[in-house]
């Protein structure tokens with residue numbers, strides 16, 4: 549048996565039409581994935597936009613908290629005298645944000661934690 553006889557069974561004939569068909573399928577798959585990717589990117593952009601909008605509202609709220617903590621008549625020497633916060637940890641305040649008075653009342657140090665003032669209904673402007 550010659551070397552050529554051994555090689556013959558391994559030869560495959562491939563039609564150019566089959567290859568063109570395969571390439572078209574691959575191109576369709578690629579287009580599909582590109583469209584999907586583009587849709588995903590668009591969704592991520594929209595979510596990011598929502599997060600930015602929420603953040604900007606939080607920034608505005610923070611600024612208002614600082615302003616209220618400085619201009620409220622109940623804020624004396626950086627602490628709020630209107631509220632007695634008996635269990636500060638329950639509302640997320642650490643011990644360093646609270647000052648304990650002689651009568652055992654607990655006042656929030658709004659100078660350190662002005663966010664406490666953001667939604668406070670007891671705000672009253674200081675009168676000089």
Ligand code: SF4
Nearest residue numbers: 620622628630665668
């Ligand atoms: S705004 Fe409310 S929390 Fe802030 S100092 Fe005034 S009374 Fe206290």
